[in-house]
Amino acid sequence: MALRSLSKMDHLLLGVDKGLRAIVPRSNPSTRPLPVSNDTIPELNITEARHVAGLMRINHTGEVCAQGLYHGQAFSAKDHDVKQAMHQSAQEEVDHLVWCETRLAELGSHPSIFTPLWYVMSFGLGAVAGAISNEFSLGFVAETEAQVSEHLQDHIGQLPVQDTRSKEILAQMDIEELHHRQVALDNGGAALSPSVRHTMRWMANAMKATAYHL
Numbered sequence: 001m002a003l004r005s006l007s008k009m010d011h012l013l014l015g016v017d018k019g020l021r022a023i024v025p026r027s028n029p030s031t032r033p034l035p036v037s038n039d040t041i042p043e044l045n046i047t048e049a050r051h052v053a054g055l056m057r058i059n060h061t062g063e064v065c066a067q068g069l070y071h072g073q074a075f076s077a078k079d080h081d082v083k084q085a086m087h088q089s090a091q092e093e094v095d096h097l098v099w100c101e102t103r104l105a106e107l108g109s110h111p112s113i114f115t116p117l118w119y120v121m122s123f124g125l126g127a128v129a130g131a132i133s134n135e136f137s138l139g140f141v142a143e144t145e146a147q148v149s150e151h152l153q154d155h156i157g158q159l160p161v162q163d164t165r166s167k168e169i170l171a172q173m174d175i176e177e178l179h180h181r182q183v184a185l186d187n188g189g190a191a192l193s194p195s196v197r198h199t200m201r202w203m204a205n206a207m208k209a210t211a212y213h214l
Protein backbone atom coordinates (compact mmCIF):
# COMPACT_ATOMS: atom_id res chain seq x y z
CA MET A 1 0.00 0.00 0.00
CA ALA A 2 1.42 3.41 -0.99
CA LEU A 3 2.11 5.80 1.90
CA ARG A 4 -0.03 8.46 0.20
CA SER A 5 -3.14 6.33 0.66
CA LEU A 6 -2.71 5.90 4.43
CA SER A 7 -4.88 7.85 6.85
CA LYS A 8 -3.44 10.13 9.54
CA MET A 9 -4.18 7.47 12.13
CA ASP A 10 -2.31 4.87 10.03
CA HIS A 11 0.71 7.19 9.88
CA LEU A 12 0.53 7.79 13.63
CA LEU A 13 0.42 4.06 14.40
CA LEU A 14 3.23 3.34 11.94
CA GLY A 15 5.30 6.08 13.59
CA VAL A 16 4.69 4.67 17.08
CA ASP A 17 5.60 1.19 15.82
CA LYS A 18 8.87 2.43 14.32
CA GLY A 19 9.70 4.37 17.49
CA LEU A 20 9.08 1.35 19.70
CA ARG A 21 11.21 -0.85 17.43
CA ALA A 22 14.07 1.65 17.82
CA ILE A 23 14.01 1.44 21.61
CA VAL A 24 12.86 -2.13 22.43
CA PRO A 25 15.69 -4.70 22.12
CA ARG A 26 15.14 -7.67 19.80
CA SER A 27 12.09 -6.09 18.14
CA ASN A 28 13.78 -5.73 14.73
CA PRO A 29 14.54 -8.74 12.59
CA SER A 30 17.81 -7.77 10.88
CA THR A 31 17.68 -7.98 7.11
CA ARG A 32 21.42 -8.77 6.87
CA PRO A 33 23.56 -11.09 9.02
CA LEU A 34 26.45 -9.74 11.12
CA PRO A 35 29.18 -8.57 8.70
CA VAL A 36 31.80 -10.94 10.14
CA SER A 37 34.09 -13.41 8.38
CA ASN A 38 33.55 -16.26 10.88
CA ASP A 39 31.45 -17.27 13.89
CA THR A 40 34.28 -17.36 16.42
CA ILE A 41 33.55 -15.25 19.50
CA PRO A 42 36.84 -13.59 20.58
CA GLU A 43 38.13 -14.31 24.07
CA LEU A 44 38.38 -11.15 26.15
CA ASN A 45 39.35 -10.64 29.78
CA ILE A 46 36.89 -8.83 32.06
CA THR A 47 38.50 -5.42 31.61
CA GLU A 48 38.56 -5.78 27.82
CA ALA A 49 34.98 -7.07 27.67
CA ARG A 50 33.75 -4.15 29.78
CA HIS A 51 35.54 -1.64 27.57
CA VAL A 52 34.24 -3.17 24.33
CA ALA A 53 30.72 -3.30 25.82
CA GLY A 54 31.01 0.42 26.68
CA LEU A 55 32.06 1.20 23.10
CA MET A 56 29.32 -0.95 21.59
CA ARG A 57 26.75 0.65 23.92
CA ILE A 58 27.81 4.05 22.56
CA ASN A 59 27.46 2.76 18.99
CA HIS A 60 24.08 1.22 19.75
CA THR A 61 22.97 4.55 21.24
CA GLY A 62 24.26 6.31 18.11
CA GLU A 63 22.01 4.07 16.03
CA VAL A 64 19.02 4.75 18.31
CA CYS A 65 19.74 8.46 17.80
CA ALA A 66 19.97 7.91 14.02
CA GLN A 67 16.52 6.31 14.12
CA GLY A 68 15.15 9.25 16.13
CA LEU A 69 16.77 11.85 13.86
CA TYR A 70 15.52 10.24 10.66
CA HIS A 71 12.03 9.65 12.04
CA GLY A 72 11.86 13.25 13.32
CA GLN A 73 13.02 14.62 9.99
CA ALA A 74 10.50 12.47 8.12
CA PHE A 75 7.78 13.71 10.48
CA SER A 76 8.36 17.40 9.78
CA ALA A 77 9.74 17.35 6.21
CA LYS A 78 7.52 19.35 3.89
CA ASP A 79 8.63 17.55 0.74
CA HIS A 80 7.13 14.10 0.13
CA ASP A 81 10.33 12.79 -1.51
CA VAL A 82 12.47 13.93 1.42
CA LYS A 83 10.00 12.30 3.81
CA GLN A 84 10.31 9.03 1.89
CA ALA A 85 14.12 9.32 1.74
CA MET A 86 14.28 9.76 5.53
CA HIS A 87 12.09 6.70 6.12
CA GLN A 88 14.27 4.74 3.69
CA SER A 89 17.48 5.84 5.48
CA ALA A 90 16.02 4.90 8.88
CA GLN A 91 15.19 1.46 7.50
CA GLU A 92 18.75 1.02 6.20
CA GLU A 93 20.10 1.93 9.64
CA VAL A 94 18.08 -0.80 11.37
CA ASP A 95 20.76 -3.39 10.54
CA HIS A 96 23.36 -1.32 12.42
CA LEU A 97 21.07 -1.13 15.44
CA VAL A 98 20.63 -4.92 15.43
CA TRP A 99 24.34 -5.63 14.89
CA CYS A 100 25.29 -3.49 17.91
CA GLU A 101 22.53 -5.07 19.99
CA THR A 102 23.75 -8.56 19.02
CA ARG A 103 27.38 -7.83 19.89
CA LEU A 104 26.32 -6.29 23.22
CA ALA A 105 24.39 -9.47 24.06
CA GLU A 106 27.42 -11.61 23.11
CA LEU A 107 29.47 -9.54 25.56
CA GLY A 108 26.88 -10.19 28.29
CA SER A 109 25.94 -6.53 28.35
CA HIS A 110 22.95 -4.35 27.50
CA PRO A 111 21.95 -1.16 25.66
CA SER A 112 21.93 2.19 27.46
CA ILE A 113 19.27 2.47 30.17
CA PHE A 114 18.48 5.91 28.71
CA THR A 115 17.59 4.52 25.27
CA PRO A 116 14.01 5.92 25.26
CA LEU A 117 15.34 9.35 26.26
CA TRP A 118 17.99 9.31 23.48
CA TYR A 119 15.30 8.44 20.96
CA VAL A 120 12.87 11.15 22.06
CA MET A 121 15.59 13.84 22.16
CA SER A 122 16.86 12.85 18.71
CA PHE A 123 13.34 12.77 17.29
CA GLY A 124 12.83 16.35 18.54
CA LEU A 125 16.13 17.50 17.04
CA GLY A 126 15.32 15.80 13.74
CA ALA A 127 11.85 17.36 13.66
CA VAL A 128 13.36 20.83 14.11
CA ALA A 129 15.95 20.19 11.38
CA GLY A 130 13.28 18.86 9.02
CA ALA A 131 11.06 21.88 9.62
CA ILE A 132 13.82 24.40 8.79
CA SER A 133 14.46 23.32 5.18
CA ASN A 134 15.35 20.33 3.03
CA GLU A 135 18.88 21.68 2.55
CA PHE A 136 19.42 22.13 6.29
CA SER A 137 17.90 18.74 7.06
CA LEU A 138 20.13 16.95 4.53
CA GLY A 139 23.14 18.97 5.72
CA PHE A 140 22.30 17.85 9.25
CA VAL A 141 22.33 14.21 8.09
CA ALA A 142 25.68 14.69 6.32
CA GLU A 143 27.28 16.27 9.39
CA THR A 144 25.82 13.62 11.73
CA GLU A 145 27.18 10.81 9.55
CA ALA A 146 30.61 12.47 9.36
CA GLN A 147 30.76 12.70 13.16
CA VAL A 148 29.55 9.09 13.53
CA SER A 149 32.29 7.96 11.15
CA GLU A 150 34.90 9.79 13.24
CA HIS A 151 33.87 8.04 16.43
CA LEU A 152 33.60 4.63 14.71
CA GLN A 153 37.19 4.98 13.55
CA ASP A 154 38.23 6.05 17.04
CA HIS A 155 36.48 2.98 18.51
CA ILE A 156 38.08 0.62 15.97
CA GLY A 157 41.45 1.92 17.18
CA GLN A 158 40.50 1.21 20.81
CA LEU A 159 39.40 -2.42 20.35
CA PRO A 160 41.56 -5.21 21.76
CA VAL A 161 43.59 -6.67 18.89
CA GLN A 162 41.88 -10.09 19.11
CA ASP A 163 38.36 -8.61 18.84
CA THR A 164 38.21 -8.77 15.07
CA ARG A 165 34.47 -9.46 15.35
CA SER A 166 33.63 -6.00 16.73
CA LYS A 167 36.15 -4.49 14.33
CA GLU A 168 34.49 -6.01 11.27
CA ILE A 169 31.05 -4.84 12.43
CA LEU A 170 32.20 -1.27 13.05
CA ALA A 171 34.20 -1.14 9.82
CA GLN A 172 31.13 -2.13 7.77
CA MET A 173 29.02 0.45 9.61
CA ASP A 174 31.65 3.10 8.89
CA ILE A 175 31.56 2.35 5.15
CA GLU A 176 27.78 2.71 5.16
CA GLU A 177 27.70 5.90 7.29
CA LEU A 178 30.07 7.57 4.84
CA HIS A 179 27.82 6.45 2.00
CA HIS A 180 24.80 7.99 3.78
CA ARG A 181 26.79 11.21 4.15
CA GLN A 182 27.58 11.30 0.44
CA VAL A 183 23.95 10.63 -0.53
CA ALA A 184 22.79 13.52 1.70
CA LEU A 185 25.35 15.86 0.13
CA ASP A 186 24.49 14.71 -3.40
CA ASN A 187 20.83 15.45 -2.69
CA GLY A 188 21.57 19.06 -1.77
CA GLY A 189 22.66 18.97 1.87
CA ALA A 190 23.99 22.40 2.89
CA ALA A 191 27.18 23.00 4.89
CA LEU A 192 26.21 23.79 8.50
CA SER A 193 27.58 26.76 10.41
CA PRO A 194 30.50 26.13 12.80
CA SER A 195 28.26 26.92 15.80
CA VAL A 196 25.72 24.24 14.79
CA ARG A 197 28.52 21.72 14.15
CA HIS A 198 30.12 22.47 17.53
CA THR A 199 26.78 22.14 19.33
CA MET A 200 26.18 18.77 17.63
CA ARG A 201 29.66 17.62 18.65
CA TRP A 202 29.11 18.75 22.24
CA MET A 203 25.81 16.85 22.43
CA ALA A 204 27.40 13.73 20.89
CA ASN A 205 30.21 13.85 23.47
CA ALA A 206 27.70 14.14 26.33
CA MET A 207 25.83 11.13 24.92
CA LYS A 208 29.05 9.11 24.56
CA ALA A 209 30.23 9.88 28.10
CA THR A 210 26.89 8.75 29.53
CA ALA A 211 26.21 5.74 27.30
CA TYR A 212 29.68 4.25 27.88
CA HIS A 213 28.74 3.63 31.53
CA LEU A 214 24.94 3.61 31.49
Ligand SMILES: [Fe+2]
Pocket: 063, 066, 093, 096, 173, 177
Ligand atom coordinates in the same frame (compact mmCIF):
# COMPACT_ATOMS: atom_id res chain seq x y z
FE1 LIG B 1 24.25 3.65 11.33
Ligand SMILES: [Fe+2]
Pocket: 066, 093, 145, 176, 177, 180
Ligand atom coordinates in the same frame (compact mmCIF):
# COMPACT_ATOMS: atom_id res chain seq x y z
FE1 LIG C 1 24.07 6.23 8.69
